[in-house]
Amino acid sequence: MTTERAVEDLSLEELEADGDLAADYIEGLLDIADLDGDIDIEVANGRVYVSVTGGDEELDRLATADAVQALQDLARLAVQARAGRFSRLIVDIGGSRDARANELTRMVDAAVAQIAAGRSEVELEPMSSYERKLVHDEVAERGYHSESRGEGRDRRLVISKR
Structure with a gap:
């Protein structure tokens, strides 16, 4: 079974666990950067969507395509390190997606x-x-x-x- 195939076969519980791991990682980064933000997790179409929202102007400045992609890559790596499998999670900041x-x-x-x-x-x-x-x-x-x-x-x- 290939890694990509395994990703497609993840259960709802595994997807939710990936979302929780990603949210914990992102929350830690927000704390380090002293940024406020609310994190929402949604599972749809075999993917986990982690959205960061809030009224913090500094957070809104992070909503560039490159910054969101970088955060997504980092969150995926954090999930992979903890769960031992690749994650196709999608990260959004302030509706940028x-x-x-x-x-x-x-x-x-x-x-x-x-x-x-x-x-x-x-x-x-x-x-x-x-x-x-x-x-x-x-x-x-x-x-x-x-x-x-x-x-x-x-x-x-x-x-x-x-």
Whole structure:
């Protein structure tokens, strides 16, 4: 059984435990940085979503894509160290994931418009695997085709007609 397969087969209890481990880790980081924030944990679609919210302006400044990605990577490593398995948890700070999802939808809108105007394909900016998944789903829902190209931090989606 591969690690990825094992992740997909985690029970609700294991996912919730991963969420608790990630929340404890993030809470510790917030305490060290002297930042206030509330942490919410949700399990949906085989993933754990850990959201940090609060009225702290300093916390809001951390809601950049790079900072959220870095916090997510650190939280995943902390969960892996404690649970002994990879976690596909998703971290959000102050609604930044929803804002990014809206931005990605606008990118798909623009790409589809360009294809409708005659372009054979449209290449999007590099993005994380989670963002690429969101875009793949959005593109498929609209009846178009998407594929990932490139490696590492330069991996991006190319959208075309089916």
